Every structure is written in C-alpha cells, then in structure tokens.
Amino acid sequence: MKKNFLSKTISIFLVAVITAALFAGCGSETSKNSSSAPQKITYVSMTDAVGLSPILTNDSASSAVIRTVYETLFMRDPKTGEIKPLLAEGYENPDPNTWIIKLKKNIKFQDGTPFNSEAVKYTFEKILDPKTASPRASLLKSVDKIETPDEYTVVLHTKTPYGIMLTALAHDNLSIVSPKADKAGDINKNAKGAGTGPYIFEEWVPGDHITVVKNKDYWGGAPKIDSITFKVVPEMATAVSMVETGEADMLVGIPPEHLERLKNNADVEVTQLQGNSVTYLGFNFEKKPFDNLKVRQAIEHAINRDEYISTLNGLGIRSNGIIGPKLIGYNSEIESHGYKYDVEKAKALLAEAGYPSGFKATLTYGNTDTYNKIAPFIQAQLKKINIDVTLNPMDWAAYLSYAKSGKAEMYLGGWSNVTGDGEELLYPQFFSGNIGASNYARYNNPEADALILKTRETIDQNQRVEYLRQANIKFTDDVLWVPLYHGVVTMAVRKNLKGIELESNGEFRFNKAYKE
Amino acid sequence: MVKYIFKRLIQLIPVLIGVSIAVFLMIYLIPGNAAEIIAGPTATKEEIQNITVKLGLDKPAYIQYLKYMSGVLKGDLGYSFQTGQAVSKAIAVRYVNTLSLAIFSALISIILGVTTGIIAAAKRNSWFDRLCMGISTFGISAPSFWIGLLLIVVFGVKLKLLPISGFNGKIWTADGFIHLLMPAITLGFGSSAMISRMTRSSLLEIIHQDYIQTARAKGVKEKIVILKHALKNALIPIITIVGINFGGLLGGAVVVESVFAINGIGRLMVQAISARDFPMIQGSVLMVAFTFVIINLIVDILYAAIDPRIQYN
DSSP states (O other), rough: OOOHHHHHHHHHHHHHHHHHHHHHHHHHHHHHHHHOOOOOOEEEEESSSSOOOOTOOOOOHHHHHHHHHOOEEEEEOOTTTTEESSEEEEEEEEEETTEEEOSSOOOOOOOOOOOOOHHHHHHHHHOGGGGOOTTTGGTTTTEEEEEEEEEEEEEESSSSSTTTHHHHHHHHHGGOOHHHHHHHHOOTOTTTOOOOEEEEEEEEEETTTTEEEEEETOOOOOOOOOOEEEEEEHHHHEEEEEEEEESSEEEEEOOOOHHHHHOTTTTTEEEEEEEEEEEEEEEEETTTTTTOHHHHHHHHHHOOOHHTTTTTTTTOOOOOSSSSSSSTTTOOGGGGGGGOOHHHHHHHHHHHHTOOOOOEEEEEEEOHHHHHHHHHHHHHHHTTTTTEEEEEEEEEEHHHHHHHHOOOSSEEEEEEOOOBHHOOOOOOHHHHGGTTTTOOOOOOHHHHHHHHHHHHHHHHHHHHHHHHHHHHHHHHTTEEEEEEEEEEEEEEEETTTOOOOOOOOOBOOOOOOEEE | HHHHHHHHHHHHHHHHHHHHHHHHHHHHHOOHHHHHHOOTOOOOOOHHHHHHHHHTTTOOOHHHHHHHHHHHHTTTTOOOTTTOOBHHHHHHHHHHHHHHHHHHHHHHHHHHHOOOHHHHHHHTTTTHHHHHHHHHHHHHHHHHHHHHHHHHIIIISSSSSSSOOOOOOOOHHHHHHHHHHHHHHHHHHHHHHHHHHHHHHHHHHHSSSSHHHHHTTOOOHHHHHIIIIIIIHHHHHHHHHHHHHHHHHHHTTTHHHHHOOOOHHHHHHHHHHTTOOOOHHHHHHHHHHHHHHHHHHHHHHHHHHTTTTTOOO
16 A cells, blocks of 8 residues: 555656656747747847946946947947947048037938937937936036037037047947937836837846847848847856757857857857957055055066966957057057066065065955956965965955945956047046046056046047057056956857857947848 | 734834845945946046936935835835836836746645655655655755756756746746746755655654554554644644745745846845845845745744644734
8 A cells, every 4th residue: 555655656746747848848849939930139148238228328238239229420340440430421620629520311210200410419418417427428528518500410519629539429328319219208218219220129128138129211221130139147057058059049258168168069159359358457556565666567577477368268368568459559569568477577576676575465356257266366476476465355336336445455357448449448547537436546647647638638540549559558567457368259149140240349239130 | 813913914014124224224334336336437436426416325324214215105115226117116027936936946845845755754764765865965955056057958958848048927828837847946956855854854753653553553544644644743844844945935046046047036136236226125125024924924824724722812
C-alpha cells in the first residue's frame, strides 16, 4: 500500500512536469513564429528610459529611443565624425557671436505640425528656462537671444563666441520637439507625434518595454522596419541568451566575459569598433600629495596599463592621451607623451617628491563590474611603490555626491563623449567653474582655464582643433588623469538584421535597418 | 474573530507610519540625491540646482516628509522624481507581476515541499528520504540567480522549450503561464527545500506520538494515518514557514525578476533606491510592508482554522 502511495505521488508529479513542458513547447513554437514576423526589431537595453522628451532626459537608454523619434538640426557622420546638417540646410557665421541657421523646408512633425523656425525657438527657449530644469541646458548656456526672421531661418546670438555650437546642435538632447505636442501633454511620458524622426512613439510600459512604429510619411523616406521594441533586460547574461535564441535581435555594450559566447554563435554578428570613451584614474588636486606633479607621474609610471588591457578581451585600447584617438582634438604625437611603465623610475620620483617610503591613500569608485575589477589591480600596482591604497567602493548615487563634494582622494571614472569632441571632455572635467559639479579633480588652474575656453569659444574649427591638441599634450604631461584605456564599442546583431551602423560613441540609428 | 481582524488592521496604521519614517530617514541620511542622478555626471552646478528646486529637495527635510505624507493620507503616493510617473500607477503594474510570480512559486514550493516532506517522513532513512534531503540542502544553498541562469541555458538556449524573458502580467493565459514557469520554479525551488525539511521534521515529531500508534493499531490505513491524523497536527509550523517564505518571495524576488526580465516590484525598489527616487521607494516599501502584515494576519487566521485550540478574542 505504501509503495502504491509513493509511486502514485511521483507519477502525478512527473505527469505535471511533462504536461508543463509540452505546454511550454507549444507556446515557444507560437512565439518563435511571431518573432520571425517580418520587419520587427527587439532591442535589449539594460535599463529603462528615464523619459521620452529630449529636453528632460540625459541618459543613454532614453537617447536610444529619442534618436528614433526626434531629430537634431545637425548630426555627426557615423563614419567621418564630421558634423553635417540634418534638419538644418546650412549655416553662416557673419560674426563670432551670430549663427544664422537655415532650415530644411517641407518637413512636418509626426502630429502634422510644420517644422519651422518657431519650433526651434520654442524648443531652445524651453531648454533654457530654469523652471524646465533641463539636465543639458548647459549645451545652450552661451545663447543669449533666439530670433526667427522668417519661417526657415533661426538666428542664435551668443554672449561669448561658442565654437562648439554645431557639435552641441548635433546632441540628442537638443532634438527639436513639436510645440503643439509639447503644449498638449507631457511628451516625457507620451511622445506620440512629438518628433520629425523616422519612427513614431507607440507605447511605453515602464520597466518593461517601449515600442516605436514606422513613420510612413518620414521626410527622408519611410523606414523598412515596421516596429522596434526597446525591451528592458537588466541581466546581461539573460540579454545575451535572448540574442542567441532570437528572442531579441540586437544588443550593444557587451562586456568582455560575454563576447566569445556571442562570437561563437553562427546566427549572430558581433561588431567591435574603436570607441571614444576613456576609463581613467583621477586625482583630487586639493588633497595632498596629489597636487604634486612628481607623485602623479610616479603613479602613472607604476601602473602597467598593457597588462590590464590584455585582460579586456580586445575591449580596450592603449593610448597615452586624455583625449583619445576617436575624438576631435586627438593627434598621434600624443603617443610619445605620457609616462611608461617603469617601477624604478616611479620609486625615484616618489623619493624626489619627498615620499621615499610611500604614503597611504584611498581610491573611491562606483561599484560597477568595470571598476570593481580595476580597483584591486591599481591597488596591487601601487603597492609596488609603497603606496598603500584603501579601496572605497560606493553605490553610484553616493559616488556622485562624494566625488562632487571633493571628498575623494583618488577616484576611478569613465567618460564617454556623445559629441565626439575633446572639448566635451575638458570643459566639464577640468574647468575651474565646474568645481563642485563635474570637475571631480577640483582642478583650478587659470592657464588651463584659458586654454579650455579657447577650445570652446574659437569659431575657426582648425584653430580650435589646434587648441585641443595643445590641451591634450599639456593635460597628459601634467597627469590630470592616468588614462587606463580607451574604449571599444560593441554590438551583437542577429545575422538577418541588416543596415545598422555602430558609431564610435556607442550609438546607432535604425533609419536604414531591414530584416532579410 | 471579526473584532480580532479589525484590531489587527488598525494596528497596520502605526506600522506603516513607522516604516515611512524609517525609509525617509534612511534616504535622507545616505549620501547621494535624486537631482544629481537626473543631472548626470556632466551636469553643471546650475543644472543640478534647477532640478533640486523643481523636485522640492531644497526644502527642509521635515517639510518634504510632511508634504509627502499629507498626499499619502489623501491617497496620493506622489510622482517619481526620475520619470515623473504616478507612483501608484507604477506600483500597480509591477505589483500584479510580482504577486503572480510569488503565488505561482509559492504553489510550486508548497506542492513540491509538502509532498516530498511527507514521503521523506513516511519513509524515513530510505533512499528517497536521503535524496529529498540532499536535494533540499542543495536548494537552500544554491543562489537563485545561478539556478535561473542554468534553467535559461538548458530550457531556453539549448532545448528552446521555454521563453527566456518577460511576463505579460496575465498568468491565466498560456503566454503568461509559460513565461512565468522558469522564474516560478527558480524562486520556488529554494523555498520548497525549506518547506520540505520543515514538513519532514514536523511530521516525524508527530508520528511517534501515542495517538498515531493507536490509529495504526486500530488498523487505519497508513495513508489516512499520515495525511489525516498526522499532517493536520504538523501543519502549524509548515504554515508558518510558508507564510514567512511568501513574504520573502515578494521582497526577495528582485534577483529572479532581474534574471528573467520581469517587471516586478523588487526591481522597481532597487532601481528607485539607486536613483534616490524617494516617492517611488516610499510607495513600494509601504506596499510590500502592507502585504507582509496582511500575510501574517492570514497565517494567524489559518492557525485558528486548523487548530481549534487556538482562539482569538
């Protein structure tokens, strides 16, 4: 009898499991069919968008969606990095403080509102209004007055010359919004009809997915893709599995440990491209002994960057400069600057600086996978020259506050340039006016400030690039950072999805995408 | 009994107020604030200041708290600092998902845990008993994210039997069911291990008592002895552990929600804490605390239903 009871229970359990598996099998067949439905893309993102309005957001997940719905006046050529017109037709500079921008005609927002100078004025004035609290208002900080002499001309008057105006106007957060849509509702939550882009916002289930659909009337020609779903998948291993099985079509920003797995999958194409991000070791110049150049030089000499880069599975590149190879302002002569790995020289410099037996210091960083891996490496490298490093990992929000308030001694950071211009790196990080905000180094040097302002204000682009070159040499020689490695951007795409081009800032457009 | 339930529900109020003050103080005292996160690392001082003013974070702490609580008393949980979405709406969507996951995994864990626990006790020291206890030790010690990723690789990537991610919030549909199967097994496995061990030990204690021997001596079938005479008396500790586990499933589902990309309340809380999104943290913690209290109440009522010796006045 007992035997009977046991075997009955086990068989009931087995039947339940088999039924569930069969049931599941049927279901997955259905979903397989629907995923192979033509011209639909599922893109996996680690985080959800913060919002859908370019005016109110400043994160990469939101930008990925914003780039499909809205457009900027200018854009960066994905191949050359050159700034070229998008919604604009062209521009003129009658004087360094005036930008006359001619707009393309016969373009309409998705809600039917005509795209014209009024729409540009409305968008920029809203960004500049302190009540809007736009996180990227600083992109237009120099703008004093906006005029619209006719329907297709916008004149931007600046207080001081603003040499990076075109770069700023190519920034996703300066995308033009439909005044009608913006006034009618909150486009940060529902962006239906709010842009001029190739896709129209359809649905947002916060925390789960965002869907955009084809804009049949797109001025640049209707895209081939019917809909794109931006699916939130916080776990990278899951996202990788989804691309492997075809549950998702593409993924960007793949960490080194998952790269091989995707490369070995015959159905997936992996793109690796030299990027414009930099991962660095920074110093607080207000804390001793980091104000001492010899100490900073010793630290750079003590870190074997090549050894660390060899662990990145090809996802890091050695370049000695703070402004990396993919940024405007880079010049290959920088590779003869910087300080090579040489422990003996490091020790000698430390002794010259007055620290023959080393010192104690704290290294602060946000506890992400990237920095959790770098920090112990730096600790071990500096131990060789008797610098006793205490690791101080923090959650991201705490790290931002800590670093901004000048409490960190040494810190780890990463910087990715959306615009691809070296100025976008130098001004926030090293301009004294940004101490207490993005200048975590609390670097305050009038000579450096003057040079940074020149890289920002010079209208003649060749001259501006020359100032960036000079700044790169000066800041690299002065070891404002130890550039640990320059990034490589990655993208994994199912092989039947074509026409998506990855850019060096890690971004991409779906305009020419199609499925075979 | 009705009076007792009413009394317990009244007790909820100070509990929730206490929770809200604790959460507020924690968020206020830990470093980092929402405006800095929204502004991002590139932000200038003006940008951070404008966002701080817009969110009302420039006001004194007690005013921020009182303003928030006055809204809560009117049934308004406020708006997310980060996304501007209504907190109540954001929680509602995710709560359904988490609750579905918790109920499904609780069912799996109860069925699996109680069944194996009973058989293991009835067949003490047999190969089945040893196998069950071995598996349950593994179940308790194996981290859920590892089990989840293992299931994904086997059933999702290799066998292509089950979908890897997402859940539509409708467990009663075939699509909802298959999407929730792997996450529920992942979450329910550890919990079933605990229930299995508890059922076994609780039953073993009972089946050596005199009244069980008497029942057997009277010739009652073993199945009846175990399931009717013994199990009913062994149920109290089992229900306790099921109740505690269910609460844990609600709050602790965050890892499984992340692994299987389920839009649940655990993940919402983690995101909100990372962004120092006070209204969202407060709303979701209050909701989870509320659920915990209600589950405890249900467990207490179940005690009385099972054991007539327990009475509430």
